[in-house]
Amino acid sequence: MRILVTGAAGFIGSHLCERLLADGNDVIGVDALLKPRIAAYNLRLLTTHPRFRLIEGNLMDLPLHELLEGVDTVFHLAGMPGVRTSWGSDFHRYSVYNIEATQRLLEAVAAVPLKRFIYASTSSIYGEQLGAVTEDRTPAPLSPYGVTKLTGEYLCRVYEHNHDVPVIILRFFTVYGPRQRPDMAFHRFIRSFIDDCPITIHGDGLQTRDFTYIGDGVEAIAAAAYAPGIIGETMNIGGRQRASVREAVAILEELFGRKAKIEWRPRAQGEPRHTWADISKAERFLGYRPRTSLHEGLRMQMLDMLASMQEMKGKI
Numbered sequence: 001m002r003i004l005v006t007g008a009a010g011f012i013g014s015h016l017c018e019r020l021l022a023d024g025n026d027v028i029g030v031d032a033l034l035k036p037r038i039a040a041y042n043l044r045l046l047t048t049h050p051r052f053r054l055i056e057g058n059l060m061d062l063p064l065h066e067l068l069e070g071v072d073t074v075f076h077l078a079g080m081p082g083v084r085t086s087w088g089s090d091f092h093r094y095s096v097y098n099i100e101a102t103q104r105l106l107e108a109v110a111a112v113p114l115k116r117f118i119y120a121s122t123s124s125i126y127g128e129q130l131g132a133v134t135e136d137r138t139p140a141p142l143s144p145y146g147v148t149k150l151t152g153e154y155l156c157r158v159y160e161h162n163h164d165v166p167v168i169i170l171r172f173f174t175v176y177g178p179r180q181r182p183d184m185a186f187h188r189f190i191r192s193f194i195d196d197c198p199i200t201i202h203g204d205g206l207q208t209r210d211f212t213y214i215g216d217g218v219e220a221i222a223a224a225a226y227a228p229g230i231i232g233e234t235m236n237i238g239g240r241q242r243a244s245v246r247e248a249v250a251i252l253e254e255l256f257g258r259k260a261k262i263e264w265r266p267r268a269q270g271e272p273r274h275t276w277a278d279i280s281k282a283e284r285f286l287g288y289r290p291r292t293s294l295h296e297g298l299r300m301q302m303l304d305m306l307a308s309m310q311e312m313k314g315k316i
Helices: 011-022 036-042 088-109 142-161 183-196 214-223 243-255 281-284 294-314
Strands: 004-005 026-033 052-056 071-075 116-122 165-173 199-202 207-211 235-236 239-245 263-264
Touching: 004 011, 004 036, 004 243, 011 026, 011 036, 011 214, 071 088, 088 116, 142 165, 142 199, 165 214, 165 243, 183 199, 183 243, 199 243, 207 214, 207 243, 207 294, 214 235, 214 281, 243 294, 281 294
Parallel strands: 004 026, 004 071, 026 052, 071 116, 116 165, 165 235, 199 263
Antiparallel strands: 207 239
């Protein structure tokens, strides 16, 4: 199978490409490589692989019809992430990369005999909800970022309805682990421990998240390329263990063997108090079984960050 992955040099994208190659697929990775050092680290196991081809470029400019020639499945992971930076003047970047680029890609795939178009969405489309959230819960995003990702979902449905694009939507819940983006909480927390600096916590630290370890989540994401009977479905990809920010920090304190220095800040705008994924659809359709505990996942992320910092230091 020939698979195209947008956002291939990113956190989730690089793990997904490795998993798809391990399954014997040919993979075309597309990425703008906006952060070259991070991209090089994420891609280090991919660039020498004989069945991986990297295309550097922006989805707004690339000749998409040429790239899609012979492609069976597209995973669309590229986009502008982050809730807190989606406010104000930066919103235009979210509009371009999460909405316009998605529409341009959908126009291109509508013209080819694609088997599957898998769109990476987010729990941010749900907003503030009570209890375990099923996929049929009414979306109510709290941030401009969430609005743009929900708009991407609606665009997928429009092209599915009018052009028979074989859409599958996956909604990710707080993915963490090795190669996590530097702006995400666990990366910042671990880096603060390493540098012996204060950890910044917004709010009271009692907010909870459905944390999804990358090694678990990528199994479900990759399975969407093969599982039967899932065209048209929307599925939550959540984790094994919900926890509060304070509980996560306590685990890091145990792993590092010292207490955290904490700097408390006001609650961040646009973020829900709690997230909780009902993953029964992913269990049923994708055979999804998250296994990694938060303690083990944080330990693996800590070890990867220490190794990556050492590797990058050696290249300076």
